[in-house]
Amino acid sequence: MKKNRWLIALLLGGFMGAMAQAQELEIRVELPKLNVAEYHKPYLALWLEDEQGAHVANIALLYDAKMRNNEGEKWLKDLRQWWRKSGRTLAFPIDGVTGATKGPGVHHFTFTLPQNLHAGNYQVRVEAAREVGGRELVTLLVTLPVKKSIEINEQGQSELGTVSLLLKP
Amino acid sequence: MKKALIKPLLVAALLTSAITAQAHRAWILPDVTVLSGEAPSVTFDMAVSNSLFNFDHVPVGNASLIIHSPNGELLAPENLYTGKFRTVFDLTLKKEGTYHIAISSQGLFAKWEGDAGKPQFYPKRGEIFKQDEFEKVVPKNAAKLEIVQSSRRVETFVSLGKPSAFTLTQQGLELKAVTHPNDLFVGEKAKFQFYMDGKAVEGVDVTVIREGTRYRNDPQELKYRTDKNGEIEINWNGAGRYYLAASYKDNQAQKPASSRAGSYAAVFEVLPE
Numbered sequence: 001m002k003k004n005r006w007l008i009a010l011l012l013g014g015f016m017g018a019m020a021q022a023q024e025l026e027i028r029v030e031l032p033k034l035n036v037a038e039y040h041k042p043y044l045a046l047w048l049e050d051e052q053g054a055h056v057a058n059i060a061l062l063y064d065a066k067m068r069n070n071e072g073e074k075w076l077k078d079l080r081q082w083w084r085k086s087g088r089t090l091a092f093p094i095d096g097v098t099g100a101t102k103g104p105g106v107h108h109f110t111f112t113l114p115q116n117l118h119a120g121n122y123q124v125r126v127e128a129a130r131e132v133g134g135r136e137l138v139t140l141l142v143t144l145p146v147k148k149s150i151e152i153n154e155q156g157q158s159e160l161g162t163v164s165l166l167l168k169p
Numbered sequence: 170m171k172k173a174l175i176k177p178l179l180v181a182a183l184l185t186s187a188i189t190a191q192a193h194r195a196w197i198l199p200d201v202t203v204l205s206g207e208a209p210s211v212t213f214d215m216a217v218s219n220s221l222f223n224f225d226h227v228p229v230g231n232a233s234l235i236i237h238s239p240n241g242e243l244l245a246p247e248n249l250y251t252g253k254f255r256t257v258f259d260l261t262l263k264k265e266g267t268y269h270i271a272i273s274s275q276g277l278f279a280k281w282e283g284d285a286g287k288p289q290f291y292p293k294r295g296e297i298f299k300q301d302e303f304e305k306v307v308p309k310n311a312a313k314l315e316i317v318q319s320s321r322r323v324e325t326f327v328s329l330g331k332p333s334a335f336t337l338t339q340q341g342l343e344l345k346a347v348t349h350p351n352d353l354f355v356g357e358k359a360k361f362q363f364y365m366d367g368k369a370v371e372g373v374d375v376t377v378i379r380e381g382t383r384y385r386n387d388p389q390e391l392k393y394r395t396d397k398n399g400e401i402e403i404n405w406n407g408a409g410r411y412y413l414a415a416s417y418k419d420n421q422a423q424k425p426a427s428s429r430a431g432s433y434a435a436v437f438e439v440l441p442e
Contacts, residue, residue: 074206080440083205084352088331137442 023145023167025111027059029126030161033104040131041101042159043075045082046109051121055085058097059111059124065093065100078129081137106161119145128159140165195229195434196412197270197325198222202351202438204329208263211327213246213270216255220383221412222436224254229323231256233274239266239333266333267351271324275341277303277426278319281311309425318426325436326350339367342417342431347400353439359403362395365417365431369399373417377403379439380410408441 027046046059061082064072073092077083092098121143129135136159140152152165195217204211214222215229228251236244246258262268276298283289291306292298307314320341326332328351337343344350347360363373377391393401405411415433422429 070207072206074204074209077203077205080203081442083203084354087205088203088328 022115023113023169025059025113025124026166027109027111027124027126027140028106028162028164028166029109030106030156030163031102031104031128032156032159032161034133036133038132040133041103042128042130042133043079043101045079045087045125045127046111047082047086047125048111049085049123049125051123053085053123056117056122057111057114058086058094060099060109061087061094061097062099062101065098075129075131078135079127080129080135081125082127113144117144124165126156126160126163128156130159134158136160138163142167145169194218194221194412194414195272195323196222196436197229197272197323198410198436199270199325199327199438202325202327203440204262204327208261209329210247210259210261212257212259213325214255214257215272221378221380222410223383226254228252228254228256229272231258233272234258235271235273236260237269237271237335239264239268241336244268260327262327262329265330267326267328267335267349269324269326269335271322273320273322273324273338273341274298275318275320278317278430279303279307279314280317281308281314283311315428316422316426318422318429320429320431322432323434337364337367339364341366342373342415342433344413344415344433344435345369345399350435350437353405353437354442355405355408355439356442359405361401361403362399363401363415363417363433364399365419365421365429369395370417370419371395371397371399372419373399373401373415375401375413375415377405378412378414379405379407380412405439408439410436410438412436 029044031042044062048056048059050056063076076087079087121141124140124142125137127137136156138154138156138160140154140163142152142165146167146169149168154163156163198214200212216224217226217229219225230251231246231249234246236246238244244260247260249258250256260268279291281289291303322341322343332349332351337345343364345362345364347362353359362369364370373395375393378388382388389406391403391406393403395401413435416431418428418430420428
């Protein structure tokens with residue numbers, strides 16, 4: 001079953017061809033202001049997956065990369081799905097992806113879609129994990145390439161506010 | 170075949186087993202199983218208990234504790250302590266991959282009828298099997314003599330970074346990971362295969378219980394039996410640490426035993442999606 005789906009994806013991809021132009025994804029992530037006794041800025045991971053959930057690329061990773069003795073890396077596993085899909089195979093920090101943690105507010109991230117990306121359905125996943133706090137994973141579904149400008153919004157419930165994806169053809 | 174017999178006996182003679190016959194739920198419990206960062210440490214508890222995972226009976230001794238690093242090196246437990254209820258130790262994970270923490274024992278168990286029909290056993294409760302002692306104590310032509318080739322294994326796994334494969338000893342009842350034990354998530358079925366003396370076996374009875382039994386009335390045991398490929402597929406009922414217990418018995422024993430029996434227990438951590 002899985003194999004078949006892969007095969008279809010491959011055939012479709014081959015048929016429609018890889019996307020010719022570099023397209024830039026914009027992702028907006030709202031981190032809510034939380035009324036808690038002890039607040040730490042959350043660890044945050046943004047990445048791209050294919051329809052089957054296979055990891056395609058990392059978009060951003062925010063964590064305490066500057067802590068003494070790289071102690072910030074100890075908590076990366078708390079971004080559970082990201083750790084499993086990508087993190088556990090990587091060396092840190094990841095060039096061009098790693099950044100410092102951010103507090104409450106709306107944060108913008110951009111990502112140039114790989115040129116060789118096949119047409120099809122993809123998922124942008126946003127995972128937040130906060131020290132002494134909770135964890136949340138929000139998924140945005142997108143079909144690539146796009147013919148007109150799109151904006152996709154998903155609402156987080158606890159650790160994430162509104163998560164938006166903007167893409168122009 | 171002959172070689173296969175001699176080896177477990179030798180190992181059994183060398184091992185000082187920490188697991189006694191009355192141990193129902195013996196476990197090695199890691200505080201965390203999936204780790205990141207530079208040389209993180211994990212703390213473990215070893216105990217025999219009724220409720221999972223509370224310390225309500227006796228500790229498991231560390232005499233036959235064996236820890237393998239991802240590349241097969243033997244590691245020593247750190248900060249070892251045995252109290253009234255549990256044994257505690259730490260482990261520093263210096264290399265990426267999966268660490269295998271286990272206690273195991275193999276040996277023969279004999280039951281016969283002594284004078285005046287009184288039932289006799291070797292090893293007795295709490296005793297440790299030793300080949301030379303077995304030869305001395307067990308009368309070869311005793312009435313109703315029954316010898317069982319018996320094995321026990323209690324283990325757990327923790328991984329730094331990407332989980333790696335681990336090897337089976339080919340002795341006693343063992344679990345082969347089709348799904349890696351450090352890659353378990355709610356909503357995803359996990360497939361495990363059971364081996365007896367290095368061969369996949371059908372008919373292994375497996376019970377799986379999520380932690381926190383003290384705080385619910387129904388223990389919510391999940392029961393499985395291995396198919397002809399020795400496999401089971403577990404559907405976890407929620408996130409948490411799980412106790413898995415398996416047992417197997419057949420008559421494919423090496424002489425002088427007439428049957429072989431294996432018991433296996435492990436602790437796994439299942440993460441929320």
